[in-house]
Amino acid sequence: QVQLQESGPGLVKPSETLSLTCTVSGGSISSYYCSWIRQPPGKGLEWIGYIYHSGGTNYNPSLRSRVTMSVDTSKRQFSLNLSSVTPADTAVYYCAGHIAVTGHFDYWGQGTLVNVSS
Amino acid sequence: SYELTQPPSVSVSPGQTARIPCSGDALAKQYAYWYQQKPGQAPVLIIYTDSERPSGIPERFSGSSSGTTVTLTVSGVQAEDEADYYCQSADSSGTYVVFGGGTKLTVL
Numbered sequence: 001q002v003q004l005q006e007s008g009p010g011l012v013k014p015s016e017t018l019s020l021t022c023t024v025s026g027g028s029i030s031s032y033y034c035s036w037i038r039q040p041p042g043k044g045l046e047w048i049g050y051i052y053h054s055g056g057t058n059y060n061p062s063l064r065s066r067v068t069m070s071v072d073t074s075k076r077q078f079s080l081n082l083s084s085v086t087p088a089d090t091a092v093y094y095c096a097g098h099i100a101v102t103g104h105f106d107y108w109g110q111g112t113l114v115n116v117s118s
Numbered sequence: 119s120y121e122l123t124q125p126p127s128v129s130v131s132p133g134q135t136a137r138i139p140c141s142g143d144a145l146a147k148q149y150a151y152w153y154q155q156k157p158g159q160a161p162v163l164i165i166y167t168d169s170e171r172p173s174g175i176p177e178r179f180s181g182s183s184s185g186t187t188v189t190l191t192v193s194g195v196q197a198e199d200e201a202d203y204y205c206q207s208a209d210s211s212g213t214y215v216v217f218g219g220g221t222k223l224t225v226l
Contacts, residue, residue: 035215037217044204044217044218044219044220045153045161045204045206045217045220046217047214047215047216047217050215058213058214060214060215061119061214062119094160094161101212102148102207102208102212102213102214102215103149103151103166104151104163104166104167104206105151105153105161105163105206106163108160108161108162109160110160111160
């Protein structure tokens with residue numbers, strides 16, 4: 001059974017870069033895409049973008065100018081960087097695995113809360 | 119930007135049937151997926167490709183599609199079904215993932 005685990009700082013200062021890692025266990029990292037999805041407190045889900053094991057990416061147009069995703073297959077990790085953060089970026093950030101490009105998400109991490117505050 | 123529209127809330131009594139619609143122009147050509155999310159938990163896939171149910175999901179959950187609207191139906195609602203439900207699909211080109219705003223199902 002594939003398991004995903006997000007990790008990273010729980011507090012980021014405004015204007016700085018939010019950096020998170022998703023570690024994959026229990027399955028092949030080459031089998032699927034990894035999307036990042038966020039959920040502000042009390043609000044709905046927002047897709048940030050995905051990365052494939054080969055490094056190919058696709059980002060939500062509304063966040064594209066601030067998002068960078070990467071993959072380290074040797075460590076079985078996907079990473080998310082979101083630059084120039086503001087309090088509006090405060091959210092639970094999930095990584096999720098999917099086989100089809102814009103298909104359903106089969107596997108989800110437990111999520112990690114990132115608070116943007118000075 | 120492309121959007122999927124869901125009602126903010128739906129309320130039903132136990133044993134009744136709840137229907138949660140999700141509308142969007144691209145749903146006429148893109149599949150829809152449904153997730154259930156309970157407080158403090160990650161979403162769980164309950165319907166894929168409009169109407170298929172993953173293993174382990176109770177039969178009372180079903181999905182249907184008609185034109186630009188997809189519907190999640192929960193038959194014989196139970197107290198444990200109280201949760202937020204999200205539809206997910208893609209834009210018409212199949213490039214970008216989009217979520218509906220979510221519907222809170224309340225069991226009276």
